[in-house]
Amino acid sequence: MYDTNYLAHHLRSASVGRNDSVCAEDLNGKIVSYGEMFETAEKHAIALQAAGLKPGDCVAVQVEKSMESIQLYLGTILAGGIFLPLNTAYTPSELEYFLDNAKPRIFVCDPEKLPALQELADQAGVTTVLTLSAHSEGTLIDTLPSSTEKFNVVARTKDDLASFLYTSGTTGRSKGAMLTHGNLVSNAQSLQECWHFKSSDVLIHALPIFHIHGLFVAINITLCTGSSMLLMPRFDSEVIISVMHKATVLMGVPTFYVRLLESANLNPEVIANMRLFVSGSAPLLAETHQQWQTITGTAILERYGMTETNMNTSNPYLGERRAGSVGMPLPGVEVRIADADTGKELPRGETGSVEIRGPNVFKGYWQMPEKTKQEFRQDGFFITGDIGIMDNENYLSIVGRSKDLIISGGYNIYPKEIEVVLDDLEGVYESAVIGAPHPDFGEGVLAVVVLALQGSINESDLKISLKQKLASYKRPKAIFFVEQLPRNTMGKVLKNELRLEYKHHFIQPIG
Ligand code: MLC
Numbered sequence: 001m002y003d004t005n006y007l008a009h010h011l012r013s014a015s016v017g018r019n020d021s022v023c024a025e026d027l028n029g030k031i032v033s034y035g036e037m038f039e040t041a042e043k044h045a046i047a048l049q050a051a052g053l054k055p056g057d058c059v060a061v062q063v064e065k066s067m068e069s070i071q072l073y074l075g076t077i078l079a080g081g082i083f084l085p086l087n088t089a090y091t092p093s094e095l096e097y098f099l100d101n102a103k104p105r106i107f108v109c110d111p112e113k114l115p116a117l118q119e120l121a122d123q124a125g126v127t128t129v130l131t132l133s134a135h136s137e138g139t140l141i142d143t144l145p146s147s148t149e150k151f152n153v154v155a156r157t158k159d160d161l162a163s164f165l166y167t168s169g170t171t172g173r174s175k176g177a178m179l180t181h182g183n184l185v186s187n188a189q190s191l192q193e194c195w196h197f198k199s200s201d202v203l204i205h206a207l208p209i210f211h212i213h214g215l216f217v218a219i220n221i222t223l224c225t226g227s228s229m230l231l232m233p234r235f236d237s238e239v240i241i242s243v244m245h246k247a248t249v250l251m252g253v254p255t256f257y258v259r260l261l262e263s264a265n266l267n268p269e270v271i272a273n274m275r276l277f278v279s280g281s282a283p284l285l286a287e288t289h290q291q292w293q294t295i296t297g298t299a300i301l302e303r304y305g306m307t308e309t310n311m312n313t314s315n316p317y318l319g320e321r322r323a324g325s326v327g328m329p330l331p332g333v334e335v336r337i338a339d340a341d342t343g344k345e346l347p348r349g350e351t352g353s354v355e356i357r358g359p360n361v362f363k364g365y366w367q368m369p370e371k372t373k374q375e376f377r378q379d380g381f382f383i384t385g386d387i388g389i390m391d392n393e394n395y396l397s398i399v400g401r402s403k404d405l406i407i408s409g410g411y412n413i414y415p416k417e418i419e420v421v422l423d424d425l426e427g428v429y430e431s432a433v434i435g436a437p438h439p440d441f442g443e444g445v446l447a448v449v450v451l452a453l454q455g456s457i458n459e460s461d462l463k464i465s466l467k468q469k470l471a472s473y474k475r476p477k478a479i480f481f482v483e484q485l486p487r488n489t490m491g492k493v494l495k496n497e498l499r500l501e502y503k504h505h506f507i508q509p510i511g
């Protein structure tokens with residue numbers, strides 16, 4: 001019975017009566033039909049309930065991408081839980097905060113990581129810790145019921161929480177964005193319509209599934225349309241090119257397209273079966289857009305979203321897909337360009353704060369009412385922290401960010417978090433972390449460090465220490481030592497000066 005459960009109903013309804021249709025296929029040729037996908041998801045729901053899950057409880061998950069991890073996501077939703085996916089690159093010291101802050105009832109991790117994580121989970125008051133490996137092994141699998149039991153999907157409403165997703169904060173403390181069933185359903189429905197998704201579509205799924213792009217945009221749309229996915233553990237351009245003949249859609253971050261363009265095997269013939277290439281999570285350079293068009297004869301469709309709001313805008317499926325623009329507001333989503341100080345809407349064509357209102361906008365930050373209040377206007381618009389401009393045809397362009405944020409290969413990195421860790425290391429007096437243009441990742445993390453005693457430690461010492469504390473994608477790709485940081489008269493570090501100074505570190509200027 002899926003009809004009383006909000007998100008679950010929408011995820012299941014397109015495939016009812018089509019149990020034999022393919023839902024997902026992996027690179028080993030393992031095929032999971034819709035019937036099997038939901039039958040096993042129900043078993044996960046039963047196992048989670050047996051482990052103590054009650055409706056509204058949180059299930060935190062740090063596991064590799066697999067069929068089973070998708071079934072765990074679905075099982076959590078079917079059991080009325082709140083799904084909290086965590087980046088597999090997070091170190092125990094990063095996880096400690098998430099577990100302590102979210103206080104999940106259940107935590108599922110990789111069996112190999114259990115020895116390092118059990119104690120953290122115990123300290124955070126987790127009732128049950130289960131394990132799941134990339135190869136479908138672990139205590140979670142052992143506790144799945146062997147026979148098909150009748151499972152009653154737990155009823156939820158559109159305002160109930162479906163997921164927590166942590167986004168880093170400018171102060172260095174991550175915030176748990178609370179997403180409701182209604183947020184996820186409304187977004188999946190509008191994207192499905194705007195991007196012309198049909199049950200015959202086959203999506204190349206090479207994104208991680210611990211962020212909204214790979215989890216909600218990719219998986220929810222697929223399930224809501226009853227289409228299918230080719231599931232890949234990670235991005236690999238040659239593997240992707242080799243399956244394009246049997247796929248129709250690719251969703252990726254700009255780095256995907258930059259890397260695909262480097263392949264000698266990309267040409268109009270190999271993409272002949274593909275009807276749509278979507279890019280998002282970070283700015284797609286106009287030159288990448290143009291190069292793609294020249295080589296393949298198709299235009300990448302760029303869209304713009306955020307963990308707190310899901311997707312906000314998209315270039316049109318049928319109209320002009322403009323390089324450098326993230327397109328128009330999705331149906332039901334209001335986008336305004338406002339004065340950053342007053343929140344008053346600015347005349348068309350002026351640059352200002354990008355603000356969003358609509359059924360896609362999250363409920364607030366978990367246990368941070370003050371922070372939530374600060375980021376919403378009185379009239380309900382959410383302040384994204386992006387700076388944009390909208391033209392008379394409603395095309396939005398993101399031209400900057402008011403938040404001190406680095407986006408590297410589609411991952412968000414808040415400099416403050418890295419600076420706090422660096423400053424805490426023995427021998428470091430202070431540091432400033434910036435993003436510098438990077439040929440592969442768009443932006444690369446670069447740290448400028450002042451030592452307490454010059455020459456006392458070197459770059460490789462610092463890199464070794466950071467390995468224990470920070471996920472690999474957050475670690476600086478370059479570290480510079482200086483005698484002092486540039487500051488203004490108020491003592492504030494002049495990051496723009498640093499950005500200018502190190503602008504060409506990863507990309508040399510042409511000529
Ligand atoms: C990996 N590394 C990164 C990195 N990814 N460093 C910086 N930025 C990244 N994004 C590190 C690795 O750990 C490794 O470090 C070194 O860089 C080389 O890694 P690689 O082998 O080249 O990386 P790869 O595994 O190929 O991954 C690159 C990638 C991946 C771009 C495919 O990062 C990726 O899938 N990104 C997608 C992120 C995403 O889904 N974002 C959506 C967020 S939702 P070392 O030290 O081991 O050498 C959102 C909202 C919205 O933003 O609008 O969608």
Ligand code: AMP
Pocket residue numbers: 167279280281282283284302303304305306307308326384385386398401407411412
């Ligand atoms: P996250 O907090 O990880 O969800 O990242 C959201 C941020 O990614 C947005 O606020 C934007 O700054 C950025 N972003 C997402 N899509 C795009 C895009 N197409 N172009 C530019 N920036 C984007």
